[in-house]
Amino acid sequence: MDIPEFIIPLIPWIRGIVGLSLVGVIFLGAMGAVWLERKLSADIQCRMGPCRVGKYGLLQLVADAIKLFTKEDLKPRNADSLLFNSANIFMIGSVFLMLVAIPVGAVFINGVEYPLAVTQMDISVLYIEAVSALSIFGIFMIAYGSNNKYSLLGAFRNFARMVGYEVPLGLTVVSVAIMTGSLSIVEISSSQGMLWNIFLQPLGCFVFFVALMADMGRLPFDQNESEEELVAGWITEYGGMRFGLAFFAEYIHMILGSFLVALLFLGGWNVPGFVANNSVLGLIAPTVFLLIKVVFVLMVIIGLRWAVPRFRIDQVVDLSWKKLLPLALLNLVWAVGLGLYLGA
């Protein structure tokens, strides 16, 4: 559509405002995810979650954020200042770099699809993979820089886990890209139509989901922060808002991981044709569909945490190299065959 003349010099400002509001929306989303986790875990454990601060405990996170802001910022005497102070930047930075490429919805105007992403790249799936690995730097920096043996043990376990699970994660994503014929997440999502990728590659979805849970560090894979053995693992020495930022970074990572699952395997924002051509529904229905799928995946991830015990670290490594990697390779072969068949 034509852009009026007077808006062109304002475009950088508009981009800045949209970017900042996106940051605000994502933080609100993270708070919503934390609220969902606390209420859902309380439901599973036969107790009430937060129920006093605000209706249904919705303002509990605001109270927690106020508490974290007003805490003293402690640093152990022998901790490495550079690593300790700058580790948070890597964690939050990695999450926001991922956010840039993931579309959070779409609008259909006159039947033409406009995905809502900050940028649309041709290699966005590869970019997201690469950038999500940046958060590992943050975790290692905290663990090594704390001068604490518990954190060190947590860092050792992190190494073993990350190395094992990045490979199946990458392989399943590449399988989906091969079958679709493109590395751009927008194209993968919109080319699914009504036949979602989970029906075409069920094994790939399963492997991706398990590898994603291990990547995010959620139970049953949270050995690096297992409270019962290592006090708080890699984040033992962090307090106050440093901990708050790392905590939020983990939940934003969880939300973005759910977005990935929904976009790659669950059909993204695809709607039936009659909805897309409708002028009003076309504006809101695709985004709402996508958000419903994301919330569903979030609830599965949260519920799984409270339903199973935790693995031992050697069992985790065993699982990744001996069981998940062969399945991912099998899925790759299947995807190549399926891609040739569908292309032909």
Add this chain to the structure above:
Amino acid sequence: MEEMLEPNEMIIHLGPQHPMQPGPFRLNLKLKGETVMDAEVELGYIHKGIEKILENKTYLQGITIVDRICYLVALTNEECYVGCVEKLLDIEPPERAQYIRVILEELTRLQSHLLGTGEFGGFIGFVSMLMYTIKEREDLLSLIDMVTGARITHSFLRFGGVRDDLPPGFKEKTLPVLNNLKKVINDFEEMFHSDRVYKERTVGVGVLTADVAKSLGVSGPALRATGVPFDIRKNEPYLVYNDLDFKVCTETAGDCFARVQVRLNEMRESIYIIEQCLDQIPNGPIFPENSLYGRRTPVMRVPAGEVFHRVEDPRGEMGMYMVSDGSDKPYRVKVRGPVYPTLQALPPLIKGTTVADIAAISGSMDGCTSEADR
């Protein structure tokens, strides 16, 4: 242990304040990567000096103190102490009092096993298990509260009987709770048997054979899980256990899975015992009528002598050795707790395993540092 560290070994303290432990004790570990090379337990963070205190209090005041040796199983501690004094005084409680004591002690055993199983689930990362068992435990604590007036430290037993009778309507309130508990135990067992991750964490972990367990001196569910049917309620019956029909639960594997299974089976046996008691309990006095001292006599002189009395605590064998010199205060009381040999056996058990297994092993042994330190 501090000398001669190789380049990739380090010493770590699972210290007095730790989310994992059932009480404060310090565990010094020498680690190589994740494997434990050497371990040492240091106690004394919660030492209250109970044995010295008991020498300066009268026998009746001692009941409140003995309650606090391990606050979770207070009634069993009281039973041991009161049994010692009754042997010295040579009196026997009337039958109704004995049945009331058995009912309360089996309820204590139920809630202690529930908490032990739940804590074990919490240690391996299964936090929901802890919440479920605590929820079930609330019903049992309300039942005990109805009879004794307190949830943990009761001061209910007296020399020759009990303090008060069962309230009216106790049987009608207990039976639904026990029926619900039977279903819950079946649910737990099914959850444990069908959970693949749980089995990987517990089967084959912390294996004790019968000979090793006997020489280490452990008793209770840890010993019965290796196949030795040693239960003081059968070997040396006290109170009315002779008239009750129950069996001693054993398993043969000796690992963490077997210990938890023994506890679940013992819970079923305890429910059966309570049901029998509620059927068989006779009407009668709860305190002997022709005794020298009444229920509330503050000062009583116990004839001189010495005695050693053992009872079956939920964690194992508890014993008390009492020496009396004819005055109104004990001359010497030695408390032999069941958790003492369990904690002593922890270093040899965890050598060679990983840090993650320490949590599983010490949780399945069901320790209570308060009892070890006294």
Add this chain to the structure above:
Amino acid sequence: MDVTEILKSLTGTFPEAISEATAKSEIRARAYVDKEKVKEVCQYLKDSLQFDHLCSVCGVDYIEWNELEVVYHIASYNHPVVLMLKARLPRDNPEIESVVPVYWNANWYERETYEFYGIKFKNHPNLKPLVLPEDMLGEWPLRKDYEGFPNKTARNLV
């Protein structure tokens, strides 16, 4: 095994080390043992009479007779008899042989008796305080002439 048989076999094997062996009831027996021969008696109990469970080791302070006593309670996993062995020690220099080579779990019991009464156990692998802090070594709190709080509980309290 019967309690009278056990006592007869015990007094028969160690006629000069065991004295005043009595059976208090069907399942309780008591005997005084000479402090030099404790380890051999325990070895004999474990090997021949099936007494393989050491319940506890404790000390008692008899201040009127100027004696400390070490009391061993030994039981069995197979029969219900509990044997109480007592060894008398002089109060000014109490020393006795350790039974850790025979019963492994006597380790902590003997450490505790040492720090509460001052009884030295010879050939103990690791005789240091277990429950009390290190700076209370030498106070022997459970003896009857211990003065107690506030002067003697712990030194260097600010």
